[in-house]
Amino acid sequence: MTPDPGTQVLRYTAFSADPAGGNPAGVVLDASGLDEAGMLAVAAELGYSESAFLTGRTDEGAYTIRYFSPKAEVPFCGHATVATALALAERDGPGDLEFATLAGRVPVTVSREGGELRATLTSVAPHVEQVAASDLAEALAALDWPAADLDPALPPRTAYAGARHLVLAAASRARLADLDYDFARLEALMHRLRLTTLQLVWREGPEVFHVRDPFPVGGVVEDPATGAAAAAFGAYARELGLVPETAVLTLHQGADMGRPGTLTVELRAGDARIRVSGTGARIG
Structure with missing residues (x-):
């Protein structure tokens, strides 16, 4: 139509x-x-x-x-x-x-901070799941990532906060930067596992992360800034005890695509839902 x-x-x-x-x-x-x-x-x-x-x-x-x-x-x-x-x-x-x-x-909630508008969304209730070894092996094969290039401190999981995302952590920034994957192979796996994106992540510091999100099921190679995956990652980080129960995480995304952006992820003790906030701008 x-x-x-x-x-x-x-x-x-x-x-x-x-x-x-x-x-x-x-x-x-x-x-x-x-x-x-x-x-x-x-x-x-x-x-x-x-x-x-x-x-x-x-x-x-x-x-x-x-x-x-x-x-x-x-x-x-x-x-x-x-x-x-x-x-x-x-x-x-x-x-x-x-x-x-x-x-x-x-x-x-949308607020005005200085001259900018800032929006904060609150996710639906999240959850985190184990990843089958065979599915992990297929994802790594599609990405052409050796298992040795993963960060053992951030184990693979599937995380949900409105959509499903496979979280894989790179051991180095260089590994994250080198993204050249088999589009059709990864798309087929994602359809089978009902994934929206892969949340590929590298930890720069205690609460600072760099992320990339392949999105072949949506018809694009990569998503430049992924709020749903950021919420899912907040649930993942809390579930695995990687950050305190109350924390503010900073996710940098899009720099490798020439479209840098920043996502702020807030965790609150006693509240399972994840808050994701950021600024924005009208185009054209």
Whole structure:
């Protein structure tokens, strides 16, 4: 289906105040006239890793939102949620929002800090799972990563905070920087394991990490800044005791793609949900 030429598509980047950084997303604030095929057509035409579509409001006032990559719908997308929240805040002013996603309700608070708007989303309840040895071996083969290049202090796990991500930790920054994988092979594994991205990570310091996210199931080689994976990684870090129960983690992503961005991940003792925040900017 060809999208209605009257559909207003906004373009925002998330997790960077520079339009040339972070992760770009399409945002349609009124997608009530689009069906699934129409939303997919908009996302495919834009070519961003995801685009967000507001399809209405619930009885409680939450925005119903759907997310599409150029190839398929995804249950939750962090950077497109941030982009949408910033677009609403520019239109209506900062404040509290709630989005009804396929993964569950996601509250977002937008505040103004200095001259910038900053959005903080709160994830759905997360969980962390073991990874089968055969699945890990297949992922490493698709990446062309020797097992010896993994960081033994950060063991592989599958983490969920609205979408599923396989977390693999590189032992060096050079290993993380060298990403040249078998697209079709990794895509097939990810479909079988119902993964949205791989969260490839290198630990720079106690609470500072560098990450990259291959996204072949979405039709793109790599996602520049991945809010859903950041939330999942926060759950992973807490589950494995890598950080204190109350902590603020800084994730740097996109530098290897020429689109640097920063994601802030907050963990709170006694609250299982993960908070992910960042700035953003309108493109064009």
